[in-house]
Amino acid sequence: MRAILAAIVANLLLLGFILLRRTYRRRYFAKHDAKAFEFRRNWDALISGEIAYETWRAKRFDRRIVEAMVLDAFEAAGLEESARLLKFLRDSGLIETQIFEARSHRGWRRHRALIALGRTRAPEGIPALAEGLRDRAVETRLAALRGLERMACPEAAKAILDWVAGEGLRVPALPLQTALIQCSAERPQLLLPYLQHAEKATREVLGRVLGEVASAALAADLLQFVEDDLPELRAAAARALAHAQPHLAIEVLSKLTEDSVWFVRLRAVVSLGKLGHSSAIPALLRGLSDANRLVRLRAAEALIGLRMDSVSIFQKVVELRDRYALHAYLMALDNAGLHATLEGEVRSTRQLSRPVREALLEVLRTDSLPVEQLPPLKTSAVAASQP
Amino acid sequence: MIRFLNLSNETFFYYYLVCNLMYLTMLIIALKTSAMHQRRLQSISPDWIKGCPLAPPISILVPAHNEEKSICPAVRNLLDLDYPETEIIIINDGSSDKTLQRIQEGFCLRPVRTVYVPQAKTAPVRGLYRSEVDPRLVVVDKESGGSKADAVNAGLNAATAPYVCVVDADSVLERDALLRIMVPVLADPKRVVAVGGIVRVLNGSEVEGGRIRRVRLPRKSIEAIQVVEYLRAFLIGREAWARGNMLMIISGAFGVFRTDLVRTVGGYRASAIGEDFDLVARFHRYLRDNHTDYQVQFVPDPVCWTEVPSDFRSLARQRSRWQKGLLDVLWPNRDMLFRRRYGRIGWLALPYLWLFELLAPVVEIGGLITIALAAWLNVLSPDFFLQFLFFGWAFATMISIGSVLQEELTYKRYNDWRDVARLVNLCFLEHFPYRQLHMLWRLQGLWQYLRGDMTWKPLKRQGLEQASTEEGDASPVEV
Numbered sequence: 001m002r003a004i005l006a007a008i009v010a011n012l013l014l015l016g017f018i019l020l021r022r023t024y025r026r027r028y029f030a031k032h033d034a035k036a037f038e039f040r041r042n043w044d045a046l047i048s049g050e051i052a053y054e055t056w057r058a059k060r061f062d063r064r065i066v067e068a069m070v071l072d073a074f075e076a077a078g079l080e081e082s083a084r085l086l087k088f089l090r091d092s093g094l095i096e097t098q099i100f101e102a103r104s105h106r107g108w109r110r111h112r113a114l115i116a117l118g119r120t121r122a123p124e125g126i127p128a129l130a131e132g133l134r135d136r137a138v139e140t141r142l143a144a145l146r147g148l149e150r151m152a153c154p155e156a157a158k159a160i161l162d163w164v165a166g167e168g169l170r171v172p173a174l175p176l177q178t179a180l181i182q183c184s185a186e187r188p189q190l191l192l193p194y195l196q197h198a199e200k201a202t203r204e205v206l207g208r209v210l211g212e213v214a215s216a217a218l219a220a221d222l223l224q225f226v227e228d229d230l231p232e233l234r235a236a237a238a239r240a241l242a243h244a245q246p247h248l249a250i251e252v253l254s255k256l257t258e259d260s261v262w263f264v265r266l267r268a269v270v271s272l273g274k275l276g277h278s279s280a281i282p283a284l285l286r287g288l289s290d291a292n293r294l295v296r297l298r299a300a301e302a303l304i305g306l307r308m309d310s311v312s313i314f315q316k317v318v319e320l321r322d323r324y325a326l327h328a329y330l331m332a333l334d335n336a337g338l339h340a341t342l343e344g345e346v347r348s349t350r351q352l353s354r355p356v357r358e359a360l361l362e363v364l365r366t367d368s369l370p371v372e373q374l375p376p377l378k379t380s381a382v383a384a385s386q387p
Numbered sequence: 388m389i390r391f392l393n394l395s396n397e398t399f400f401y402y403y404l405v406c407n408l409m410y411l412t413m414l415i416i417a418l419k420t421s422a423m424h425q426r427r428l429q430s431i432s433p434d435w436i437k438g439c440p441l442a443p444p445i446s447i448l449v450p451a452h453n454e455e456k457s458i459c460p461a462v463r464n465l466l467d468l469d470y471p472e473t474e475i476i477i478i479n480d481g482s483s484d485k486t487l488q489r490i491q492e493g494f495c496l497r498p499v500r501t502v503y504v505p506q507a508k509t510a511p512v513r514g515l516y517r518s519e520v521d522p523r524l525v526v527v528d529k530e531s532g533g534s535k536a537d538a539v540n541a542g543l544n545a546a547t548a549p550y551v552c553v554v555d556a557d558s559v560l561e562r563d564a565l566l567r568i569m570v571p572v573l574a575d576p577k578r579v580v581a582v583g584g585i586v587r588v589l590n591g592s593e594v595e596g597g598r599i600r601r602v603r604l605p606r607k608s609i610e611a612i613q614v615v616e617y618l619r620a621f622l623i624g625r626e627a628w629a630r631g632n633m634l635m636i637i638s639g640a641f642g643v644f645r646t647d648l649v650r651t652v653g654g655y656r657a658s659a660i661g662e663d664f665d666l667v668a669r670f671h672r673y674l675r676d677n678h679t680d681y682q683v684q685f686v687p688d689p690v691c692w693t694e695v696p697s698d699f700r701s702l703a704r705q706r707s708r709w710q711k712g713l714l715d716v717l718w719p720n721r722d723m724l725f726r727r728r729y730g731r732i733g734w735l736a737l738p739y740l741w742l743f744e745l746l747a748p749v750v751e752i753g754g755l756i757t758i759a760l761a762a763w764l765n766v767l768s769p770d771f772f773l774q775f776l777f778f779g780w781a782f783a784t785m786i787s788i789g790s791v792l793q794e795e796l797t798y799k800r801y802n803d804w805r806d807v808a809r810l811v812n813l814c815f816l817e818h819f820p821y822r823q824l825h826m827l828w829r830l831q832g833l834w835q836y837l838r839g840d841m842t843w844k845p846l847k848r849q850g851l852e853q854a855s856t857e858e859g860d861a862s863p864v865e866v
Contacts, residue, residue: 004774007781014788015811018795022804108426139427142574146435172575178439212440293504294547334499335522 036065047084053092067094071119086122095122102128102147110135111143118147123155130159134167141171149179154190157183161194164202173205180209188213192221195233207232211267214240219248226252231261238264242271249275254283262292269295273302281306285316288325296324300332310342311349315356318363318370330367339364392761399754400775406743407782413627414789420630421622421687421797428688433566436573437469443576444472445565445643446546450538451556452480452531453845457694459493461556464597466521470565475524476545477556480538481510481531494518496526503527507540507654515545535639536655536662543654546646553663555640558693559589559599567689568643575682581644581670583629583637583685585621587800588614589692599692604806609702612817613695615810618790622687622797629685633736635671637683639663641691648673660841661712668720671732688798703828704844710832711841713745748829755823780818787814 039062045051046066056062070085077085089095098120101113114132117125129151132144148156160180169176184190188210195206207230214222214236222240225233238256241249249271256268269287272280280302287299303313317329333339346352346360359370436442447465451458458477465475479487490496496516503515510532518524529541539553550572554560568584591605605611628634637644639662649655652669659665667683674681696702717740723729724737761767791810794800801807835841 001774004778004781007778007785010785011781011788014785014792018788018792018807018811021795022807111426149435172577174441174573174576177441178435178573181440208441297547331499334497335517337519 031061032065035062036069039066039069047088049088049091057092057094063094063097066092067098067116070094071116074119074121082121086120089120089122095120095124099125099128103131110140114140114143114147115150116147118150121151121153123151123153126151126155126159129156130163133160133163138171142175145171145175145179149175149182152182152185154183154187157187157190161190164205165194165198168199169201169205177205177209177212180206181212184209185213188215188218189221192218200230203230204232207236211236211239214243216240216243219244223252226256231259231264234259234261234264235267238267238271242274246275246277246279250277250279250283253280257283257287257290262290262295265290265292265295266298269299269302273298273305276306278306278308281309281313281316285313285320285325288317288328289320289322293324293328296328297332300325300328301336303329304332304336304338310338311345311351311360314342314346315352315360318360319373321369321373323369326363326369327367330364389764389766392757392764392766395753395757396761399750399757402742402750403754403779406747407779407786409739409743410623410786411782413623414786414793416630417623417626418789418793418796420626421793424687425797433469433563436566436569437471439471439573442471442569442573443550444474444548445470445550445552445569446542446548446646447473447475447552447554447565448478448539448542448546449475449554449556450478450480450535450542451482451486452535452538453482453484453486454556455482455484455486455489457557458486458489460594460597461554461558462490462494462524462597464559465554466524467562467597468560468565469563470569472548473523473565474546474548476542477524477526478538478542479526479528480535480541481529487526487528490526491516494520494524499525503545505544506650507543509537509541509544509657512541532657534657534659534662536659536665537657539662540654540657543646543649549646550643551646551649552641552643553639554691555693558586558640558691559594559597560641561599561690561692564641564689564691565643568641568686571682571684571686572643578680578682579684580648580674580681581637581642581667581683583625583634583683584641584643584689584691585625585685585687586617586638586640586691586693587621588617589694590697592692594692602800603803604801604809605697607697608813608816609699610695610697611809612813612821613702615787615790615813615817617695618794618810619787621685622790622793623786625685626687626793628736629683631731631735632682633731634683634685635667635732635736635740636661636664637667637685638691640693641689644670658841659712660708660715660836664712665716668716668723671729672720672723675729675732690798690800699824703824703831706825706828707832707835708844710745710748710829711836713740714833714836717741717745745833748826748833751823751826752830783818784814787817 039046042051056066070089074082074085098113098117102110102117102125105113110132114129117129126148129144129147132147133141135141135144145160148160157180160176160183164176180191191206191210191213195203195210198206210222211232218240222237225237228234228237234256238253241253253268253272253275257265257272259265259268265287269284272284272287284299284303287295288303290296290299303317306313314329317326320326330339333342343361343364346357346364349357352360363370449461449465454461462475462477465473477490479490495518497519499515499517503512510530512527512529514528516526516528525545527541527545529538532538543551552565552568564584568582571579571582588605588610590607590610591603592599593601593603604614625634625636642663644666648670649666652666652673655662656665656669670683696705717737720737723733724741726733758767758772788811791807791814795807801810
C-alpha cells in the first residue's frame with residue numbers, strides 16, 4: 001500500500017513540477033521580452049551611457065539581458081561598432097564583472113563566464129581565460145579554450161601556445177587546433193618557435209594548425225619542414241607552398257608528390273593544382289597513378305582545373321595505361337561538367353592524327369583504355385612543359 | 388499446479404520489480420546526464436562548428452525503396468543542412484515506383500563515373516548519377532537487395548568522407564542536426580566511433596519544403612502514443628546507456644559512424660533484420676576484441692523527425708519486425724554474454740536486452756495467463772492482485788511522465804500546453820490495452836523468427852508533407 005502511495009505521490013509531484021515550471025517560464029519570458037524590448041528601443045542611449053549604468057547594473061536580471069544583447073551585437077558588428085560596444089563594456093564595468101566571474105565562479109557558471117568573456121574580444125580578458133586553461137576540470141579548460149578562440153587574436157594564440165608548451169596536450173586535439181587556427185591566422189609565424197621545441201604529440205597538432213594557416217610569407221620558413229620526420233609538417237609545408245612563387249615551389253612540391261605518406265602527397269597535389277602552372281603537369285600525371293584514390297582524384301581535379309592543353313593532357317592520361325588513373329580523370333571531368341567540351345576539343349583538334357583522335361574519342365565513349373598503345377604524339381604541350 | 392502458479396507469480400513479481408527499478412535508475416541517470424548536457428551546450432554554439440575548418444566531411448547515406456512521396460522533400464532537407472562539407476548519397480534500392488524519376492526531375496541528374504569501390508557486396512548497381520543543380524547530391528541506382536542494409540552498403544561503397552551518416556528517406560533532420568551530432572566527434576575524434584541522435588515523431592507537425600515549420604502532437608492516439616514511447620526510449624533509455632558507454636542501438640533513422648570502422652567490420656550485414664543494432668553490436672565486439680579505447684555516444688539534441696505508422700496493421704508489422712531484429716542480433720552475439728573481454732556490454736547491456744527486452748513479451752503474456760489461471764483456480768488473492776496492478780500502473784506511468792518531464796526540462800519542442808496535457812494523459816492511458824497489444828505483436832515477431840519467417844512486410848507511408856499535415860481520419864483510436 002505504501003508503495004502505491006509513493007508511486008502516486010511521485011506522479012503528482014512530477015505533474016505539479018511540469019505545471020509550475022511551465023507557468024514560471026511563461027511569466028519569466030514575458031518579463032524578459034518586455035525588458036529586452038525596452039532596452040532595444042533605447043539601444044543607442046544605453047550604449048552611449050545616456051542611460052545611467054546604475055539603473056540596470058545593480059539588478060542581476062537586467063544586467064544579464066544587457067550582457068546577452070551586447071554579446072549578440074558583437075557577433076554582427078563591424079570594426080567601428082565593435083569599438084563602441086567594447087567601450088560600453090569597459091565603461092559600464094561589465095568587463096570587470098565578467099573577468100571576476102570567470103575567475104571566481106565554479107562549474108558551469110564559470111564555463112559560461114569564460115565563453116562570454118571570450119565573446120567580448122577584450123584583450124584584458126586574456127589572463128583570466130589563460131587561468132581557466134590551467135583548471136583541473138577538462139570542461140573548464142575547454143570553455144577557456146573556446147573563449148580564447150572567440151578572441152581570435154595573436155595574444156590569445158600566445159596564451160594557448162604558452163600553456164601547451166608548459167603543460168602539453170591537456171584537452172582533445174581538435175578543439176585545440178580549431179582555437180589555434182582562429183587565433184594564429186593573423187600571425188602564423190607565432191607557431192614556428194613553439195614547433196621547433198615541441199614534443200611529438202604537440203608538434204603534430206601544431207603542424208596541422210600550421211597547415212591550415214600557413215601563408216605565402218611563410219613559404220621560405222616552411223622549406224625547412226619539407227624533409228621533417230613528421231608528416232603533418234611536411235603536409236603543412238606543402239600547403240603553404242601553394243601560395244609561393246611557382247619557380248620556388250614546383251620542384252619541392254613535385255618531390256612531395258612522391259612522399260611515403262598519402263596526405264602529404266595529397267596536399268602536394270592540391271597545391272600544385274592551385275599554382276596552376278603548366279610545369280606542374282608531369283607531377284600531377286604521376287599523382288594520377290597514385291595508390292591512394294583521394295590523391296588520384298585530387299590530381300585529376302588539379303589537371304582539369306589547369307584549363308590548358310586539355311587534349312594533350314587527356315592523351316597523356318590515356319598513355320599512362322592505368323585504368324585507375326583514367327577513371328579518376330574521367331570522374332573529375334564529369335564532376336566539372338567538361339566531358340562534352342573535351343569531346344568537342346578532341347574532335348576539332350588538328351594536333352592529332354586521325355587514328356589517335358578516334359582512339360581518344362573511343363576512350364571517352366567507353367570509359368576504358370584502348371587495347372593497343374596510342375600512336376606517338378604529333379606535338380604535345382605536355383612534353384614541352386617538363387620542368 | 389497451485390505450487391507452480393505461486394512460484395511463477397512470485398517470479399513475475401520480482402521480474403517486474405527489478406525491471407522497474409532499472410527503469411527508475413535509468414530515469415535518474417538520464418535526468419542528470421541531460422542536465423549536464425544542457426549546461427555544456429551553453430559553451431558550445433553550433434555556429435562555431437559550422438566555421439570549424441577541421442570539421443570532417445560527412446557522407447549522408449539515404450536508402451530509398453519506393454519513397455516517391457517523400458524523396459524530394461527529404462533531399463531538399465538534406466541539402467539545406469548546416470555543415471561545412473557534406474555529400475548526399477541517395478540509394479535507389481530497386482524501387483518499383485517513381486522514386487528515381489522524382490529525383491531526376493527535381494534535381495537534374497546526369498550519369499557520372501564516380502568513385503565506387505564495391506568493398507561491401509551488394510545487389511548489382513545499375514548506374515551512378517550526380518545532380519547538376521547541386522553536385523553534392525549523388526544517386527546510386529541499384530537492383531533491390533531485399534534489405535535496407537544492402538542499400539546502405541552500396542552507399543557506403545560510394546562514400547568518400549571519413550564519416551557516414553545514415554538517414555531514412557522518410558525522415559526530416561533539423562537544420563543544425565549534423566552540427567550537433569558531431570559535437571562529441573569533434574571533441575574527441577580518436578575515441579568516438581559512433582554517435583546516435585534522437586528520433587522523434589513527425590506525424591502531426593507541419594512540414595514545408597522538407598523543413599519542420601511547427602511541431603504538434605499527432606491527432607490520432609495511435610500516433611501520439613508512439614510519441615511517449617519514443618521519448619521514453621530515447622530520452623531515458625539511450626541517454627542512460629550511453630552514459631555508461633553501453634549504447635547498443637543507434638537508430639537506423641539517424642546516426643553517424645566512422646566510415647573506416649564500418650568498412651572494417653564488413654559494412655552492414657545484408658541479411659540482418661535490425662541492421663542498425665547489428666552494426667553497433669559488431670562495433671562493440673570488434674573494438675573490445677582489439678582492446679581499443681572507444682566510445683559510442685548519444686546526443687539528445689540533434690533531432691531527426693520521422694514518420695511513424697498511423698494504422699494498427701503497420702504498427703504491428705513494425706513492432707514484430709523490431710522484435711525479430713532484436714533476436715536476430717542477440718542470438719549470434721550470445722557468446723558475448725558474461726565474458727570478461729566484453730566488460731559491461733557482456734555483463735550488463737546484453738543481459739538487460741535479453742531479459743527485459745527480448746523476453747519481456749513472453750514474461751508479460753505468461754504472467755497474464757498465470758494470473759487468469761490462478762483466478763480460475765481460486766488461488767489468486769484479489770487484494771494483492773489489485774494492489775500489484777495499481778502499483779505497476781502508477782510506477783510505469785511515473786517513468787513515462789518522467790520522459791515527458793525530461794522533454795520539458797531540456798528540448799521543449801511541444802510549445803502548446805494542450806499537447807503536453809495530452810501527452811501526460813497518454814502516459815496514464817497507454818497501459819491498457821495498448822501495452823498488451825504491443826506485447827502480442829512482439830510475441831508474434833519472436834514466433835515468426837523461430838519459424839524462419841523473415842519476410843519484410845511494407846508499412847503504409849503517407850509521405851513527409853502529407854504525414855505531417857494529415858488531420859487524421861478524424862476517428863481517434865481508443866487505447
